[in-house]
Amino acid sequence: MHGHWRWRGGHPKQGAMAHPFHSLSNWRAIIDRRALAGQLDTIAAETQDAAARRRAMVVLLRAALEDGRAEVERRLLAHPSSGRVAAQTTAFLIDQLVRLSHDFTVEHLYPANNRSAGERITLIAVGGYGRGEMAPHSDIDIGFLTPFKQTSWTEQAIEAQLYTLWDLGLKVGHSSRSLDEMVRAAKDDLTIRTALLEGRFIWGDRELYDQAAARFDAEVVAGNARAFVAEKLAERDERHKRMGDSRYVVEPNVKEGKGGLRDLHTLFWIGKFIHRVRTVPELVDAGLLTARELKQFARAENFLLAVRCHLHVLAGRAEDRLTFDFQREIASRMKFADRPGKSAVERFMQLYFLHAKSVGDLTGTFLAHLDDQMAARGRRFLPSIRRRPGKLNGFVLDRGRLALPSDDFFAADPVRLIEIFALADKHGLEIHPQAMRQARHDAKLIETQGVRRDARANALFLDVLTSPRDPETVLRWMNEAGVFGRFVPDFGRVVAQMQFDMYHHYTVDEHTIRAIGLLADIEQGRLKEDHPLSTAIMGQIHSRRVVYVAVLLHDIAKGRGGDHSVLGAELALRVCPRLGLSEAETETVSWLVRYHLLMSATAFKRDLADFKTILDFAQIVQSPERLRLLLVLTVVDIRAVGPGVWNSWKRQLLSELYDAAEEVLRLGHKQKGREQRIASKKEAVAAQFGFDRKTFDKVAKRLPESYWIAEPVEVIAANLVHIRQAGDAPLHIAAVPDDDRGATLVMVLAADHPGLFYRIAGGIHLAGGNIIDARIHTTRDGLALDNFLVQDPLGRPFAETGQIARLTRAIEDALANRQKLLPKLEARALPRTRAEAFRVAPNVFVDNKASNRFTVIEVNAQDRPALLNQLAYALFQSKVTVHSAHVATYGERAVDTFYVTDLIGDKIDSPARVKTLEKRLLEAATSQSEEVVAA
Incomplete structure (x- = not known):
């Protein structure tokens, strides 16, 4: 915890360090504490009833909170990239409300004239609030400290203040501890230790705060730096794993994700614990950052804080995940514009990922300095594998890592910027972060010194790219050093570039x-x-x-x-x-x-x-x-x-x-001749599944030639069992999980009639199934044999007995027309909040060249429940026979392909009919997507 400032007549006292809000202008526009204190005194003078006083105070402070938040948002919109100002303005606003609530509580709600030495309270801000940075809806982390165990007065006073904050609608993370309890808790728990590290005096007994800060320094921090660093780094690795260990996930978590705010703060906490620095700039004096890196830190933090503040304002709550639906709005609020080939949202996200990348770079060099400072001679503080290769072409080994003999080593021969990575790959070595930092600094030499045209540099790069060892790791290092993008400038253009869709997970x-x-x-x-x-x-x-x-x-x-x-x-x-x-x-x-x-x-x-x-x-x-x-x-x-x-x-x-x-x-x-192929497939089915010949021939005769060509051996075998089980039943439905295809094969044998396909598709959707493939056959005796491959909403087969029973019952109901399908399907629309961020303009292609027998229709549309059913219904209305359907989804985009003929089995090639078909399918693809997107 570090000592801080007290108000003197409305202005902060400038002491050893400036308070966190010194850069804010026009404080009274955010909240006028002096005027509010006067109004609270008036309330106290008007009534002696404590409950009435409390109610009136809450009404007054709630209005001040709303006005203050509106001012925060106004300033954020006026300077949409100034995250630090918005975060500090919010913390300043909360400080004043906490002070007003405290003073009113101890003076007017629970006044105690002759308090004992133990009846003192100090209020401290901890965590991000302690740092003086808060997004608009962040939790308020506050600590109440007392000298000894709590008395009934301190309990009442603390509880009353918490109730006030809760009544204002604030989310409060709080603790009430004596000084002894605080020291014990900080020693036992890393989270508490980290939160208190950022402790800042807000109000109350200043002397008690100074005592607490001195005890925290002497009893918690002193001598425990190594353990703290090791625990913090382990915690960071665990968090990255949880958040999807990549800086380039397209819906990143601004606070907890890799390259996010928490990574920057971890560096500050480590520096604070070891060197007792109080501000980030002091990390430069401590030798953990250079002046250039400090600028990088400030830029990344300012941008990430801005994004987080916009997120909170838009969501109206504490939201840290930058989901697709917010990305577009924040890009617009932060004044990004479309450019040829890149939308505003893609430009905004590219900048986001470049900042996340620079957070990663900073972390690497920071930890290297730390390692050098904390390790014993010739050893490493942070563990690694040590190897001793022979020739290193002038590079040196520093405690098992590839390092430079001097700072001008790259400048003397810029091809070494590629060579260092080739050596790292060849010998399985890590690269010293100091060498990575130098490579980042000297990467521009690749452009100015003609390295791209150098045959040796290109051969070394190709060695890394095609390495039989671990090219991914070394190329990633190369990318992080900025060498990759300089050496292959076209690759540099796609660094940190995201694709605004739900299909691609990475940049x-x-x-x-x-x-x-x-x-x-x-x-x-x-x-x-x-x-x-x-x-x-x-x-x-x-x-x-x-x-x-x-x-x-x-x-x-x-x-x-x-x-x-x-x-x-x-x-x-x-x-x-x-x-x-x-x-x-x-x-x-x-x-x-x-x-x-x-x-x-x-x-x-x-x-x-x-x-x-x-x-x-x-x-x-x-x-x-x-x-x-x-x-x-x-x-x-x-x-x-x-x-x-x-x-x-x-x-x-x-x-x-x-x-x-x-x-x-x-x-x-x-x-191979068609007949020969059919004959060999029949042999394979008969041999593989041991049907007796007579039964086999009898069933096989019912199936047309096109069927034998279309279906694979195992599906035919499943169909034959199904046909045999059906006997003379007018309808028979069976479903068997097919692990090879990762789906369930649903087989329907029914009297053929128009509209069969769209009804079956509707039934499967109602049971929660997604159809990924469908083939429709007609037996020689006029029955429809339809094969569907179906997955559950998570892309797995329906395998449990209950699931399969539900699936078959839903198809039976749909075929028996027991329920109105369309209203039910529309009512079943799944929550598609992420997809609502996208618009897929539907389009329809009718292709008569892709097949000799069929007209091939491809429909691209926004994916949604019942889309296939609606398209199939449109085909039914167009008097078209569907022979097979193939469904592919790419995130929010669905591509459904149908192989069709007219009712007498011919291609659909009259231009007028093709036009009508396109129009009807386009309407079906659009009809609900408008409502879904607008909903």
Whole structure:
């Protein structure tokens, strides 16, 4: 705790240090304490009734609080980036209210004329409030200290003050302790110790406060610095893990997240505990920050505080998570504007992540200084692995870390800015934070000294990128030092760039570095269970450099306006030769960047049983080597989007497409004859599932040729069991979990009639199911056999008996028309608060070239419950037969694809009919999305 200031006639006393509010102007506009104190004296003079006095005081102070908050907001809007001013204004406002409440309580509610020595109270602000910084709706952390155990008077006085603050609608974190209790609690609990470290005198008995501060220094702080630092760093690591250990999560927590305010404050607390500094600038005198880093600290803190204050004001409560719905509003309040290729919200968030990155940089160098100050000679205070490699090309080892022999080492030969990272990778070494700091400082030499054109620098960079060890970690260090973005300036443009949607969890640079890490994991066989095919393929690829460079460049042209795949392919033609790739390798990388979305789009949005889908895909890919490279690139790209995006269904679809395309590319277009394929599939089903031949032939006869081509062996086998179980029943529904696909296979056998598909889809939605794929067949004897792949809202199969029973009952009810489907589905709309931050403009494509037999319709729309049902209903109204449906979701965007014909089985190719179909589907895609977004 540090000594502080007292009021003298409305102005603070300037002592050894300025009080935290010295920079605020026009205090009385925030709150006029003197005028309010006069009004409170009048209230006390008007009535002797304590309850009436209290009520009148609360009314007066509540109005002052509201006026003060309005002034805070006015100042915030006038200077939307001045977070520190807004935070200090709020703390100042609360200080005055606490003082007024205290004085009124001890003078007019519980006056005690002959108080004993033990009946003294001091009020202290702790935590962020103690620092003099509060977001508008933060908790008020306040401590009441008494000399000894509490007397009945101190208890009454403290309780009355707390009730006043609660009645004002404030959230109060409080403690009441004697001096002995305070020291004991601080020794026992790290949180209390940290809160008291920021202790600041607000009001009450000043002498008692000075005693408390002296005892805290002597009994809690002295001699315990090492333990405090170790505990604080462990607490920070635990917090990062909890918050999703990355600075670049697209909905960050401004206070607790990595690179957030709490990380900055941890540095201050550590410096405070060790060196007893009272303000952040004093960390420079203590040798823990340079003057330049102090500026960086102040800029980051000011920006993060501003964001947090805007968040609180907009939410009307203590809210620290910067969710999508707030991002757009805060970008506008902080005066960000759209630019070509980048919206205002993306520019705002890029600045946010750059500040979060600079918090990370500061933390690294701060801890290095700390390490140097606190470690014994030749040892390290913070633990690490020690190795002794042989040649270090002039670099030196400092306690097991790569360091510089002198500050001008990079300036003498700027290629060393790349070489240090190559050495770190090769020998598995950490880089000394002092060397990282110097690299950050000298990174600009990469531009001025022609390092990008240096063949040796490019070869070293390529060594790091394609390292068989741990390229992800070293590239991340390179990025944090600012060397990566200077050496590959196109990469520099996407550093800290977010994509404003619910699908991408990370910024573009973080996504790219994660994808490179995943590629290394696959190559080393560390993800064999998740990616057996990619792991096998990595061993067959001719040029591993090609796939690593393609992963580096696949998203490099995002945020430039235009198609990032096309722009990126052009960029690759420039960058690859510079990195030392041959002409053939350059061409392949460029092709991979151009088509990096092709394989996932084909697998997730098209019918893989339609041979034309495979032929069209193979036509673009053209070689087995490109196919191998494209699969691996697709897998790491999807997986690096964020947790939970990759699943077994995606693995299944990509493997299916790979196998089918590989066969076409190997054998040319001479695909095995249709009859031969059907015959071999029938053999496989009969052999695998041991049906007796007679029964098998009888059931098999009922199914048309198109069915045998469309469905995989295991689905056919499940269908045959289902048909046999159905017997002559007019309706039979069965559901079996399919772990390979990570979904439940729902099979419906029913008398075929128009509208069957949309009703089944409605029933499945009502039971809480999401349809990810659907195939519709008609048996030779006129029954509909429909196969749906269904997942629960969390993307898992329906597996429990109760869940499956609910699913089948909902489908039965929908088919029997027992309930009006649409009103029920609309009533079931799930809470979609995050999606409301986005607008997906619906669009419809009708394609008659993608299939020889079917018209392919693709609908893009805002994802919502019952969307598929409404689209299917529109198709039913348009007198169209649906043969298969494929559903892909990308965060808030849904892409639903239908393979359809008219009622007599022909393509829909009359322009007038296509136009009507587009119009009707567009209405269905739009109809509820407007209400959902506006709701």
